[in-house]
Structure formats: C-alpha cells, structure tokens
Amino acid sequence: MERKKRTVISIEDVQPEFDFEEAAASLPFTFPDYQRGLIGQRLLAGATDFAIVGAVYLLFIIVTYSQMPAAAPVLDRRIAGIYGVGYFLLVAIYFFLFMLSSSQTPGMKVRQLLVVTRDDAPLDLRGACSRGLGYFISILPMMLGFVWVLIDPEHLSWADKVSGTFVRRV
16 A cells, blocks of 8 residues: 655745744733723723613613503513513614724713723724624623623733723723
8 A cells, every 4th residue: 555645834934934033123012000990980881881771771661561552461581581682782782883983982981981902093893893792702601701800910801802902091
C-alpha cells in the first residue's frame, strides 16, 4: 500500500516573523478606573429604563383589556406568557433603538451616562448591534452578564466586553 504525502502548512509562508516592535509602539487599551464608581448609577439607570418600558406596557395592557368583550378569556398562564414575551421584546427594541440613535437611554440621560467605543466615539450601527448581542448573552444565564460587573476587575458587563464599549459620565 502506498501512503499519501501529508501536506504541511507552514506559518512562515503566511507570516515570516512577528512584528513585536509595532505592537510595543501601540499602547494597550485599558478601561477607565472610574467604572467601579458607575455601578450604582448604571443600576439606577437600568431600573429607570425598565420602569419606563413597564409603564408604557402596562398602559397597553389596560387599553387592550378595556377593549376586549366581556366574554374574553381571563388572564391565564398562556396569555401571561405572551404578555411577558411582548414586554421583553419591547425592552429589547427600546434599548437597541436608543443605543443606535443616541448611545444612551432616557435612564442613562437622567444619570448623565453615555455608552462610547474604545475611541470615545458614540455607537454606530455595528456597535449597537454588537451591544444588543451582548445584552442577549448577558440575560440568558439568569442575568449573570450584568452581575459580572461586581466581580470583573474592569467592572464591565458582558455587553461591554462583547461590543468593546464602556459607559462614561457625560
């Protein structure tokens, strides 16, 4: 039996040598030290935003139920689940649109906070989308991505880490 020759791929063909001088010339990005001081403000801003969305959604539910006929089904688990999913969809749209339009939500505006990129620029479409993905990833494991701010050395949430952004005072 004849053996086939193995193909060997060498890194030297793609990158003959590492350019350590260029890497040494550019300073690594470090997040500002004051992120720890913003934890409380970020929490209050988030609570404000959830309250705003909750108030609008509660108004929607009241109007919806007032328009239903008397023989309409009572609030059961299925309907409550649908309303719960609707609320979280509204929250997602709320955060995404405000991040995209002004890099801050109304709750953040009240607390004088702004989401910026590592270059201290407002979010663009790509940054807002990656931050939205970060919110989704942070929410999935029982909000652990937001609790992470308390134990992370840089005091950043998973949304901050995924999108390469941070929150600063205005």
